[in-house]
Amino acid sequence: MTTGTIHNINTWLTQINNDFKAAVSVDCVIFGYDDDALKILVSKCDMPPFEHEYSLLGDIVHPDETTDESAKRVLIAKTGFTDVFLEQVQVFSDLNRHPLGRVITVAYFSLIKIDKDHLDHLEKNAHLQWLDVNEIRSLAFDHFNIMHTCLRKMQKQIREQPIGFNLLPKNFTLLQLQRLYEVVLNIVLDKRNFRRKLKGLGILKDIGEIEEAVSHRPARLYTFDESVYENKKVTGFNFEL
Amino acid sequence: MTTGTIHNINTWLTQINNDFKAAVSVDCVIFGYDDDALKILVSKCDMPPFEHEYSLLGDIVHPDETTDESAKRVLIAKTGFTDVFLEQVQVFSDLNRHPLGRVITVAYFSLIKIDKDHLDHLEKNAHLQWLDVNEIRSLAFDHFNIMHTCLRKMQKQIREQPIGFNLLPKNFTLLQLQRLYEVVLNIVLDKRNFRRKLKGLGILKDIGEIEEAVSHRPARLYTFDESVYENKKVTGFNFEL
């Protein structure tokens, strides 16, 4: 192919041939943290040849929405949460990744709090299920690959930005936060160093309350102080642990 | 919209309606470093209403190629280089981003060495031009936005991985390398600390030669030792400056 003859969508191409159109979808890796495990929300897949696999939650992108909007729509529809942390990760476009034909998908990951209200909602979607990321051996389509890519990106991002709070209840103890990092990153953290680091960042607010109904000394409860974070962010911020 | 009624491309949807197909393109932010400036390769745009703007190099994604392959094809066609550093950045899918209709684009950035052979090749593509990223005020379509997003991602990545070498000749002096970082990141670096840091990383190989034809004390020439980097990468590597 010579340089003079290739199409160029940014110059003299004047119409788009139908042969060059593709279906575009979004797929969401929805992370939740529960029971000291990192989980993702999946759905039973009933499309051959993946009838006995689980798949990520996704949908085709509608003509009147961006891919970000599409991913948000999927999340709201499936989880009921309207205010979700959502991050675009990567396009997957292998030619035969989907049995319906050419489907180019944009992968997203999302972090949500698994709570009682949420579980009630999920009961209406009996086909949905939480899987421990460490126990997943395969998923439908190329979703195992997508899940892994999103997991790596999330692990990187959780070290650089305070996004882990999205996985915890509004108020949490320092040990809960530490365990979250340990589980997500598969590492062991030193309690004192972890606490010093987080208090030093100044993004935690002691809400002046303590745990209730625990069979040990109750811990103080903290919340993520987003306003402090927003102020510091501009000057640079290192969340490394 | 209720949860029971949304489409789901991963379950019971059995065909893809043409109304749900879109044109998919790739757009490449091709970075080059020359004359102590970071530049990008652009093309004169002749599509209304952007006749007097420059645009990124891109093309529609063909039915028989992934988006990565598509981006690589554009790069080879426009620059002649077959072995290019290429990184997927993000999807841009605003509804009216392209005058031909719905075009969802996948943005990539690429790092290449600007050298004489390259310039010879470009002369055959008279519509191509290098623009200093600091002097660009606008580009066609949403390309200014795309360029900025790619620039930020590249700046982040160059601090974490030794990708800067892709912008330099095979052999280079330490000062050239330092200037590259200073220009790309808009920072000032300390010469001694920079040298200590890089020598400590062990990824530079002194090739035993010196600069020629310079009107000052000639500097040693180094090259990037990829094999050492590949070995170290698995154990973790911090390229922060």
Added chain:
DNA sequence: CCAAAAGTGTTATATTTACACCCATGC
């Protein structure tokens, strides 16, 4: 001899790591 970049070490400061004990609560 002048201009231009090459090349080189030390000290102070900040950050990170490693590590052990007493405390409060429920049962």
Added chain:
DNA sequence: GCATGGGTGTAAATATAACACTTTTGG
């Protein structure tokens, strides 16, 4: 009283930051 996690400080090691002069080459 015992099991469980809550909560705290210090010292060593490492990494980062600041800083100035002599050397070598070409013109």
